[in-house]
Amino acid sequence: MAFSSTTSTDRPDYSVPQAGNDGISSLSWSPNQNILISTNWDGGVRCWEVQEQMGQVQAAPKAQVNHENNSPVLCSTFSADGSTVFTAGVDKAVRMWKLGQQPTGPPQQIGSHTQPIKSIGFINSSNLIVSGGWDNKLNFWDARSPNPVGSIDLPDRCYDLDVRGNVMAVATANKNVIVYDVSSGQPREHMRKESPLKHQTRCISCFPDMSGFAVGSIEGRVGIQYNNKAQEKNNFAFKCHRQAENVYAVNAIAFNPIGTFATVGADGVVTFWDKDNKQKLKAFPSKNKPISCASFNAQGNLFAYGASYDWSKGSGFYTPNTPNANEIFIHPTSQEEIQPKKRR
Known part of the structure; x- marks a missing residue:
């Protein structure tokens, strides 16, 4: 599927201070204010308060906590009221950090898996945290109890999950995708x-209207899929994050509240897309290093993305202690960049 494209002028994006000493694995915005959280391979969970005025951005570092033994943190999510951050990673623990409280040690552990945890989400309808692990488990947690309130066996290792309203999409190894209805206390497989896509899944993200999801692969492709059989005729896939003969992983897919979305890749490029009109809205200049993660804020007027090594080329290309090896950027999004455009 080919996309038509539009372009716009650029100015440098704001570089967030104190972005960490190792790869940036996730970025999450508070649902009700411009608080940004990052997780890193150095074990850190970092918090900034972001202010934007007339397209000018400032981010003030507010606090940092570290997972036990500085083990890599792979994922993050917020509670519905924005007061609490939940993180997980290689230490196999689901952890909780109430913002405004500076723990004296690692954030409080509220759950665990038997293998590293790759992705985490928050289900507003039931106030439960969901974690997907490499132990082929989806576990559901009430922050007040150390035991899971529910568990689902997955067909393989969880590579990514996303919760949007009453819908949760889970992508596992061997190209499995499972969509759940989480409107009640008991998730139901839909x-x-x-x-x-032909190759390994890297990321999955639900549409804001909950009607479907986008899935990205290591082979520079994105699949647009609808959850309703009546809409399956609108399913399609397209190529992206390719340069000449080189093909790069799609590391993250982030939807804007109005339904357009961004993809970020191992080629160092951020691209905005309109799935309904099959248009490329904007391509950012390359950062000349992989973009590992990305997220729009709740209003959709700020887009954060992390530039750091993503391990797509293995340990041989990992160069620690390189200046500016790990950076977080915030891009103020204008309406013309994210608004769907009528097809000519």
Whole structure:
């Protein structure tokens, strides 16, 4: 599927101070204010208060906590009221950090898996945290109890999950995709299918209207999929994050509240897309290093993305202690960049 494209002028994006000493694995915005959280391979969970005025951005570092033994943190999410951050990673623990409280040690552990935890989400309808691990488990947690309130066996290791309203999409190894209805206390499987992409899944993200999801692969492709059989005729896939003969992983897919979305890749490029009109809205200049993660704020007027090594080329290309090796940027999004455009 080919996308038509538009371009716009650029100015440098704001570089967030104190972005960490190792790879940036996730970025999450508070649902009700411009508080940004990052997780890093150095074990850190960092918090900034972000202010934006007339397209000018400032981010003030507020606090930092570290997972036990500085083990890599892989994922993060916020509670519905924005008061609490939940993180997980290689230490196999689900942890909770109430913002405004500076722990004397690692954030409080509220759950665990038997293998590293790759992705985490928050289910507003039931106030439960969901974690997906490499132990082939989806576990559901009430922050007040150390034991899971529910558990689902997955067909393989969890590579990514996303919760949006009453819908949760989970992508696992071997190209499995499972969509759940989480509107009640007991998640119900709605659909199970194979990814439409030929190669390993890297990321998954639900549409803001909960009607479907986008899935990205290591081979520079994104699949747009609808959850309702009546809309399956609108499913399609497209190529992206490619330069000449080189093909790069799609590391993250982030939806804007109005339904357009961004992809970020191992090629160092950020691109905004309009799935409904099959248009490329904007391509950012390359950062000349992989973009590992990305997220729009709740209003959709700020877009944060992390530039750091993503391990897509293995340990041989990892160069620690390089100046500016790990950077977080915030881009103020204008309406013309993210607004769907009528097809000519």
